[in-house]
Amino acid sequence: MSIVDVQNTPDHTEAGEVPPWWRQAAVYQIYPRSFADANGDGLGDIPGIISKADYLGGLGIDAVWLSPFYPSALADGGYDVADYRDVDPRLGTLADFDDLVDALHSRGIRVVVDIVPNHSSDQHAWFQEALAAGRGSVARERYIFREGTGPDGSQPPTDWDSTFGGPAWERVEDGQWYLHNFAIEQPDLNWSNPEVRADFVTTLRFWSDRGVDGFRIDVAHMLTKDLTEPLPSQAALDAMPRDGQHPMVDRDDVHEVYAEWRKVFNSYDPPRTAVAEAWVDKGRVPLYAHPESLGQAFNFDLLQADFAADQFLSVVTANLELAAASGSSSTWVLSNHDVVRHATRYGLAHPERDAEGRPTVKHGLEWLRSGGASSGIDREVGARRALAATLFMLGLPGSSYLYQGEELGLHEVAEISDAERQDPTFFRSEGEDLGRDGCRVPLPWHTDGPAFGFGGGGSHLPQPPWFADYAMSGQQGDPASSLSVYRRALELRRALQTEESLEWIATGRADVLRYRRPNGWEVVTNFGSTPFALDRDDSQVFSAEPLEGALPGESTVWFAPDDDR
Numbered sequence: 001m002s003i004v005d006v007q008n009t010p011d012h013t014e015a016g017e018v019p020p021w022w023r024q025a026a027v028y029q030i031y032p033r034s035f036a037d038a039n040g041d042g043l044g045d046i047p048g049i050i051s052k053a054d055y056l057g058g059l060g061i062d063a064v065w066l067s068p069f070y071p072s073a074l075a076d077g078g079y080d081v082a083d084y085r086d087v088d089p090r091l092g093t094l095a096d097f098d099d100l101v102d103a104l105h106s107r108g109i110r111v112v113v114d115i116v117p118n119h120s121s122d123q124h125a126w127f128q129e130a131l132a133a134g135r136g137s138v139a140r141e142r143y144i145f146r147e148g149t150g151p152d153g154s155q156p157p158t159d160w161d162s163t164f165g166g167p168a169w170e171r172v173e174d175g176q177w178y179l180h181n182f183a184i185e186q187p188d189l190n191w192s193n194p195e196v197r198a199d200f201v202t203t204l205r206f207w208s209d210r211g212v213d214g215f216r217i218d219v220a221h222m223l224t225k226d227l228t229e230p231l232p233s234q235a236a237l238d239a240m241p242r243d244g245q246h247p248m249v250d251r252d253d254v255h256e257v258y259a260e261w262r263k264v265f266n267s268y269d270p271p272r273t274a275v276a277e278a279w280v281d282k283g284r285v286p287l288y289a290h291p292e293s294l295g296q297a298f299n300f301d302l303l304q305a306d307f308a309a310d311q312f313l314s315v316v317t318a319n320l321e322l323a324a325a326s327g328s329s330s331t332w333v334l335s336n337h338d339v340v341r342h343a344t345r346y347g348l349a350h351p352e353r354d355a356e357g358r359p360t361v362k363h364g365l366e367w368l369r370s371g372g373a374s375s376g377i378d379r380e381v382g383a384r385r386a387l388a389a390t391l392f393m394l395g396l397p398g399s400s401y402l403y404q405g406e407e408l409g410l411h412e413v414a415e416i417s418d419a420e421r422q423d424p425t426f427f428r429s430e431g432e433d434l435g436r437d438g439c440r441v442p443l444p445w446h447t448d449g450p451a452f453g454f455g456g457g458g459s460h461l462p463q464p465p466w467f468a469d470y471a472m473s474g475q476q477g478d479p480a481s482s483l484s485v486y487r488r489a490l491e492l493r494r495a496l497q498t499e500e501s502l503e504w505i506a507t508g509r510a511d512v513l514r515y516r517r518p519n520g521w522e523v524v525t526n527f528g529s530t531p532f533a534l535d536r537d538d539s540q541v542f543s544a545e546p547l548e549g550a551l552p553g554e555s556t557v558w559f560a561p562d563d564d565r
């Protein structure tokens, strides 16, 4: 492994300007409370991540994105932030954070942190002050407080639903109501208030000054709201076009916030980066990815697609066009902390579908409800397809976002009892939705020992016995393991990711996709079950070894440039 100090990475070469690192980066998402636990309290922590710095360095990733590690009552896995400029004492200290940045930077890995601006925790000093200060106070103006309806104001201001289920308003002791688009413990901040805006600029500077290289912006499309009275009903909101003027989501004026942030990002050398988590109509994604706004935006289309050539082809084509529209690069995601892991999705016997027959984001609900019945899944098929899909993705122009544990081929955990569940979506939907705990179970580092090497003690979500089969230590020396394939692909990827485009090459088969990058690298994926005859035998990395000159079903192969072709 070559160790590159990011601080010394040249910005320019003699041949010209080197594109910014984030355009075609492999970014590895860490969910800190479930990655590695150094103090044995069952909760992952920052020293735990530092202890795995060599592992991260050896993976071949360009950046780590840390999900929230801030003080939090954990009403929503840390996305309920009680202090935006500190580290949760259970996870470490600011000094530990600085050590982590050093440990990653010295291994050539950039650091991206999660910013959660739509809402704070109800434990945040501002919200506590708002509760104490009472109606009409300056403190309440930092959030969205309203009087209730009905003769005694005992009914919520509107019938709005929260994203996690249940009503979007909660009543406080003196009778007023506050808006929370997510959990009750996540009051929405008032982005019309200049003090709120100024405070987030302070936060962005705080972390940038500590050496953070970029930011992932949580629910970036919901910050600004038009709350002019009379407030519309939920039905009226649902019927309104999402054209930039919708009162609640994807408003044009949110980009005024990001234009201000952009000035902050660009005041650093190198400029800090940002990626938007914005669930908006496709045509509006470029607004977030625009260089004057956040600069890059997530595209979640692959995680809503079947493992099918036609779907992958249209997702890639559409998103490369969208990226071109903003001048940003595309992003690709197969797994994250909010969805069922892709190894599991691809192995499900009955993935959930919407009215038009397309896969929904709620993959695996039926199977999760069964507690992980083996009849509902073929784990081997899932793992095989997942690795093939990952290699297909890693070769694409743009940035790939990877989620901790996917390099191990890890499956979703369904064996979590109601009593052990943590996700507010489970509670707010009264068990209708089983939530996202199954992809947040602490990682297995060793095949045996306490918590499979996650830490010396327990694990805050239960690890099933089969985690032993996926442990990192068991895959290390095996060249055919999922981990080895990820490492090899991530190492080669740096040579492959030059000019940001691709050319599709006809394969004569509807279930086989082949693309060539301008530098000659080629990626071939067989989405079907019949082997596909290859016209070359010099593969560099494969998800399943080519047999007698053919690519087996459900597998991907990469070829390096061949000068004679």
Ligand code: BGC
Residues within 6 Å of the ligand: 076, 079, 080, 116, 182, 218, 219, 277, 337, 338
């Ligand atoms: C995050 C979720 C979180 C929600 C509310 C999201 O989009 O990815 O994990 O629950 O925002 O902050």
